[in-house]
Amino acid sequence: MTTERTSRAEPRSGVAAAPAGASRSKGRTVRAPSGSRPALDRDSVVTATLELVATPGVGSLSFRKLGAAMGVDPTAFYRHFVDRDDLMCACLDRLESESVAAVDRAAPWDDRLRTLATATFERCRRFPAVGVEMAQHTTSGPGERGTIEVILEAMADAGLRDDDVVRLYGMYTNYVLSAAGAAGAHVLAGTHIGLPEDQAWLGGLGDLDAQTHPLMHRHRDRLEQLMLPQMYASGVEVILDAVRAVVAGYRRGR
Amino acid sequence: MTTERTSRAEPRSGVAAAPAGASRSKGRTVRAPSGSRPALDRDSVVTATLELVATPGVGSLSFRKLGAAMGVDPTAFYRHFVDRDDLMCACLDRLESESVAAVDRAAPWDDRLRTLATATFERCRRFPAVGVEMAQHTTSGPGERGTIEVILEAMADAGLRDDDVVRLYGMYTNYVLSAAGAAGAHVLAGTHIGLPEDQAWLGGLGDLDAQTHPLMHRHRDRLEQLMLPQMYASGVEVILDAVRAVVAGYRRGR
């Protein structure tokens, strides 16, 4: 949701300087008009990256690992991406594209928001080294724009007023991106040691004093059974309820 | 909330092997009984780390930067911390200790949860290189335990039943840690380029097509005015409302 690359557009594409202040990051790459066609392009690099980070045991993403996986020099990617963050944004935007594609725009507004939230969460866990950065980047790509539009649409269809549409959009987005990103981090850290992914507490409640922490002691078993996916889903439901409450407030209030 | 270090206890402290499966990470350090007293100990390293990461322009945390700041060899810290994650957890636990300390346990339950959430958020932004990892670690320290106890207590005081106490605890914790951590990441990324921190959109809405994205186009100004702290705070309120709704449901339902 935050970092914006100063320039992400077609590195060294020669033509077409980016219009003032705007950044763009289409999936396309300038092709050599003929002869010795390139081995790499943005889309296939993104695909290979996602495949790499989805394989268990591979930790975080690096150009060296990716180069080895694609049989190419680690520095070759700089022909197609300005830096690592640029690649990251392209991968995140692909994930966002896939997530929006999962929502049926004819479904009720709350189903749409639920589906989008779930799809995002699942992708962050499936591609942890990419998902972990979900909350940290504005991709400025088609996936992100499509996602924003779908959320705004759902909020409007719920019956929200303009200012509330944007306010609740912000809450929803902030929650989904933060929590899905954190879930990615969770998987990324756990994959390293090979532990069950869902459990929120991996045994942190070892020894605790019933005198100083009576409630932790009392709820110990329940705490250890907390599961991340359920916690995430409950959070989404609470936001959906908040939307309904605001709409209901219009009727009662005025 | 996730990674647990396999061993974090007093590295090379000689005595006292850790009891089965548990990890501990007290702030204390074994002192030499006499003569040539050590220059470093856990607490002062944590203090120096927080001071370092709070200074603007310093990016992420590294032992080399910290060594330079403390006038000590970068590898000296391995006498007091098993690895970087151990130092990170110690810093996070300190932040959590400070945050719980900010809540008045005599205040109404919702004020307690609000204060705790705000204190956590503010610290993640003030110490971004540490805050960014808030959602990724279980510190197993006194700060974390104190925080959990305070949250459970507030949930119980709100009138929640045992299973709901833990369920709502999970939602609250997941939200606060994820969103505060994401806010830290936001600051960390922005500090690098020196931009205003609060704005959620740093100009990502550059050029957008009113045909394909009518709602984004319509709400453009409102979207650009979304501020992270407000979005975060609204999320907290929504969770507090959810707690109230569950309690109210007890009366109506049965």
Add this chain to the structure above:
DNA sequence: ACCTGAACACCGTTCAAGT
């Protein structure tokens, strides 16, 4: 008992050179 410093295996990124 604690700290230093060389060393190793990684990173992102640049730039000259190849084809």
Add this chain to the structure above:
DNA sequence: ACCTGAACACCGTTCAAGT
């Protein structure tokens, strides 16, 4: 036009050596 490979400035971490 695109890719290679050496090089630079960083990382975390280990281990022998100093005091």
